[in-house]
Amino acid sequence: MEVAHADDVELAHRIAAGDEAAAEEVVRSLGREMFGFARRMLSDSGAAEDAMQETLLAILKGASKFDGRVPLRAWGFGILRHKITDTLRKRGREAVIGDVDPERDAFNAKGAWKHMNFAPWREDEETLQVVRDCMETLPLRQREALELFAVEGKDGVEAAALLGVTPVNLRQILHRGRSAVRKCADAKLGSDED
Amino acid sequence: MDDRIRARCDCFYQVLSDYIDGELSEEEAGLVREHLLLCPPCLVYLEQFRIVHQACGKVESDDLPADFDVVMQGVMTAWRKDRCGDPEPGS
Ligand SMILES: [Zn+2]
Numbered sequence: 304m305e306v307a308h309a310d311d312v313e314l315a316h317r318i319a320a321g322d323e324a325a326a327e328e329v330v331r332s333l334g335r336e337m338f339g340f341a342r343r344m345l346s347d348s349g350a351a352e353d354a355m356q357e358t359l360l361a362i363l364k365g366a367s368k369f370d371g372r373v374p375l376r377a378w379g380f381g382i383l384r385h386k387i388t389d390t391l392r393k394r395g396r397e398a399v400i401g402d403v404d405p406e407r408d409a410f411n412a413k414g415a416w417k418h419m420n421f422a423p424w425r426e427d428e429e430t431l432q433v434v435r436d437c438m439e440t441l442p443l444r445q446r447e448a449l450e451l452f453a454v455e456g457k458d459g460v461e462a463a464a465l466l467g468v469t470p471v472n473l474r475q476i477l478h479r480g481r482s483a484v485r486k487c488a489d490a491k492l493g494s495d496e497d
Numbered sequence: 498m499d500d501r502i503r504a505r506c507d508c509f510y511q512v513l514s515d516y517i518d519g520e521l522s523e524e525e526a527g528l529v530r531e532h533l534l535l536c537p538p539c540l541v542y543l544e545q546f547r548i549v550h551q552a553c554g555k556v557e558s559d560d561l562p563a564d565f566d567v568v569m570q571g572v573m574t575a576w577r578k579d580r581c582g583d584p585e586p587g588s
Binding site: 321323326327330331334335338348352355356359360363364406409410413414415416419420421422423424426430431434435438449450452453459474477478481482484485488489 | 501504505506507508510511513514515518520538539541542544545546548549550552553561562565568569571572573575576579580
């Protein structure tokens with residue numbers, strides 16, 4: 304069988320053999336990014352630091368088990384996602400997948416909005432805060448998609464790989480996540496009121 | 498996709514994220530813009546969506562904790578310890 308990510312496998316072998324430079328390379332290249340993602344997900348620097356640290360150590364210790372079926376980075380992010388999920392679960396936030404389009408009932412048979420009374424939001428700090436608060440109420444999967452997509456940048460192919468979904472699937476998760484945040488924020492900011 | 502995007506708000510809505518992210522073809526993006534010209538509610542909706550999008554991308558990924566290097570070194574040290582045990586005193 305051909306190994307898809309031979310360079311990563313070689314790097315992992317070196318780590319498993321105790322190569323300090325290889326370990327440092329992985330820690331340096333992933334640490335910053337993992338911290339950013341964890342902090343967005345957990346909204347807490349201390350908890351993010353813990354999750355990142357535990358994940359990096361797990362990668363180094365588990366390097367001999369890495370088989371190259373996915374990139375090392377995706378493998379590592381998989382570990383990080385588990386740790387984040389655990390932390391959120393301990394806080395009492397269940398990982399629910401948002402399967403339903405938030406606007407599924409918003410249109411009439413002709414495809415027009417049933418309620419068209421959208422009012423513009425002010426672009427100020429208060430609005431941003433409301434939007435961020437709403438982001439925290441999202442199902443975990445959608446939140447991950449939004450945060451990862453922001454980290455990974457535009458094309459999202461890598462974000463999809465990290466989440467274990469197809470790019471098409473990611474786009475749908477992303478769209479529903481944004482849509483849910485918009486709806487939540489609009490309810491709080493008042494323009495949905497008649 | 499076809500010119501239902503121009504005529505229907507629900508079809509416009511379905512491609513909105515793709516539009517914001519620049520994932521649509523030039524032709525499809527043109528239909529979106531035509532819809533927006535004709536449909537004030539969707540224009541407001543788009544602006545709200547954009548704010549959501551920007552709020553998400555806006556997290557200062559640069560302000561790492563002050564002790565970040567220490568934390569990274571901590572990972573390396575814990576790894577060494579795991580492999581080799583505690584360093585011998587005086588070595
Ligand atoms: Zn419309």
